[in-house]
Amino acid sequence: xxxxxxxxxxxxxxxxxxxxRFGRTLxxxxxxxDDLVQVAIEKALTRTDQWTPGTRLDSWMxxxxxxxxIDELRARERRGQTFVAQEEGEHVGDxxxxxxxxxxxxxxxxxxxxxxxxxxxxxxxxxxxxSYQEAAETLGVPVGTVTSRLARAREALQELLGEWP
Amino acid sequence: xxxEDDEMLKTERRRMxxxxxxxxxxxxPDRFKALLAEPAPAAEVVNLVDLGAVRARRGMNxxxxxxxxxxxxxLGTLIGTRMAPSGGDNSGQLVATGAIAQALDRQLASAPGxxxxxxxxxxxxKDGRFCxxxxxxxxxxxxxxxxxxxxxxQQVAAAAPVAGGGMRQAASSLPPSVLAAxxxxxxxxxxxxxxxxxxRDAGWR
Numbered sequence: 001x002x003x004x005x006x007x008x009x010x011x012x013x014x015x016x017x018x019x020x021r022f023g024r025t026l027x028x029x030x031x032x033x034d035d036l037v038q039v040a041i042e043k044a045l046t047r048t049d050q051w052t053p054g055t056r057l058d059s060w061m062x063x064x065x066x067x068x069x070i071d072e073l074r075a076r077e078r079r080g081q082t083f084v085a086q087e088e089g090e091h092v093g094d095x096x097x098x099x100x101x102x103x104x105x106x107x108x109x110x111x112x113x114x115x116x117x118x119x120x121x122x123x124x125x126x127x128x129x130x131s132y133q134e135a136a137e138t139l140g141v142p143v144g145t146v147t148s149r150l151a152r153a154r155e156a157l158q159e160l161l162g163e164w165p
Numbered sequence: 166x167x168x169e170d171d172e173m174l175k176t177e178r179r180r181m182x183x184x185x186x187x188x189x190x191x192x193x194p195d196r197f198k199a200l201l202a203e204p205a206p207a208a209e210v211v212n213l214v215d216l217g218a219v220r221a222r223r224g225m226n227x228x229x230x231x232x233x234x235x236x237x238x239x240l241g242t243l244i245g246t247r248m249a250p251s252g253g254d255n256s257g258q259l260v261a262t263g264a265i266a267q268a269l270d271r272q273l274a275s276a277p278g279x280x281x282x283x284x285x286x287x288x289x290x291k292d293g294r295f296c297x298x299x300x301x302x303x304x305x306x307x308x309x310x311x312x313x314x315x316x317x318x319q320q321v322a323a324a325a326p327v328a329g330g331g332m333r334q335a336a337s338s339l340p341p342s343v344l345a346a347x348x349x350x351x352x353x354x355x356x357x358x359x360x361x362x363x364x365r366d367a368g369w370r
Contacts, residue, residue, distance in 0.1 A: 013201045017189045024188055034194060041200050107184035126174075126181040154177065 008048060011057050012041060018128065022062055025111060025123030026069045036072070040065040059138040062128070066120055066139065073116065110160035118153035125150055199323055199340075202303075261299075261308050261316040269297050269308055269316045273365060275358035285339065287361045290350040295369045298339055298347055305339050307346045310369040320346035 012019075019040065023033030043064050044051070051060055111122055124135040125146070132150070136143040261269060268282035274297070277283060286298040296309040296319065304323060308316035322340040339347075356364060 009201045013198065016193045016197055017191075020191075020193070021185050021188045024185060037197060038200065041197060045200070103180070104184040104187070107180060111181075111184070122181065126178050127185050129178060129182075157177075 005048060008051065008057075009045075012044060012061065015058055015061060018058065019061055019065065022065060022123050022128060024108075025119060025127050026065065026116075028112060032072075036065055036069055039068045039072075043068065056134070058128075059130070059134060062124060062138050063140070070116070106161060110157055113160060114153055114156055117149055118156060121146055121149045122153050122157075202323065259318040259321070260311075261306075261318060265299055265301065265308075266316050268299060269310075270369070271365065273358070273361055274356075275361055286347065287356045287364065288347070288351045289353065289356070291352045295364055296347075296350055298343060300339065305343050307343050307350070309350070314368075319350065 016037070019037045020033060023036045024030065027033040027036050040061055044061060047064075051057070111119055114122060120139065121135060124130045124138055125132065130138065132143050132146045135150075136146045139146065260266075264280070264282050268280060268284055272278055272280070272282065272284045274284045274287050282299055282301050284297055284299050288296055290296045290309055294309040294311070296307060297316075298307050299305065304321055306321040307319045309319055311317050320343050322342045
């Protein structure tokens with residue numbers, strides 16, 4: 001348990017933009033992504049005793065989000081909900097999108113097509129910039145698993161995007 | 166990892182970051198900030214008496230998504246230590262005490278006083294009780310007057326912090342869970358100023 005709970009709250013608050021970004025790599029819509037962040041905050045605040053001070057808070061929060069997302073996917077499966085990917089059209093303004101905006105859309109679409117396992121390592125290593133080791137610790141899997149998942153994910157991206165990177 | 170692969174990874178990271186970085190520049194939704202907001206010191210604001218929290222929670226199972234957790238936190242961190250008088254008819258309920266009970270007893274929504282508790286709305290519930298919504302710096306809720314005189318809490322949620330530090334909130338800024346509770350309980354219209362004053366002067370009976 002952190003000595004200072006309010007410090008932990010503040011630190012989580014300062015991570016919010018990145019938590020939302022990780023949510024968007026995991027989840028299929030902005031709404032799902034933000035709901036995921038909310039669930040993670042709630043879970044984190046009820047489990048502050050499981051937080052080890054001195055370890056990385058971002059990794060801890062990412063892990064909570066990742067587990068919550070798996071739970072959500074399983075729940076949807078049980079409810080028989082099929083998932084429909086959100087169209088990315090909203091990201092393009094009325095005018096012509098710039099080249100970099102278009103590229104961003106293409107990349108997000110490609111990431112959305114990856115499997116959940118692949119999307120998670122892409123989110124942690126490529127988007128959040130974690131090392132393989134850090135990602136392995138976040139997910140609680142061996143480094144080799146992260147390495148092979150990321151390799152397959154990168155291959156898949158290559159196929160989807162052509163001249164990747 | 167070979168230097169070549171390392172370079173490729175860097176390029177991929179740059180492209181990937183560019184694709185997902187938009188969200189970093191978006192304003193963070195208030196609901197997250199509200200979840201992480203500091204609870205106000207207990208003595209100052211909330212005195213909730215826990216009369217069998219487990220039973221009470223079972224009875225209050227309609228909390229909306231963000232209200233549920235927030236209220237649990239509130240109850241956990243801000244719970245008062247005073248016990249309600251025994252023999253009341255409100256066992257198993259959470260009742261308002263202290264500044265909140267006082268405000269619910271006396272304060273008129275039509276004549277806001279600027280104290281630590283704001284009362285937004287008074288109305289008659291379908292079961293005939295008078296109910297009032299309130300907010301403090303840290304919490305917002307809906308309480309209904311029991312026959313024994315206690316204000317039984319129907320709904321409690323963490324209040325979104327008000328810009329400028331003001332205590333008073335418009336009814337429209339009440340948390341959705343509290344508004345939903347108001348909606349579910351209200352029999353007709355909210356009391357107007359005259360009806361509200363009459364109800365107060367009659368002791369909310």
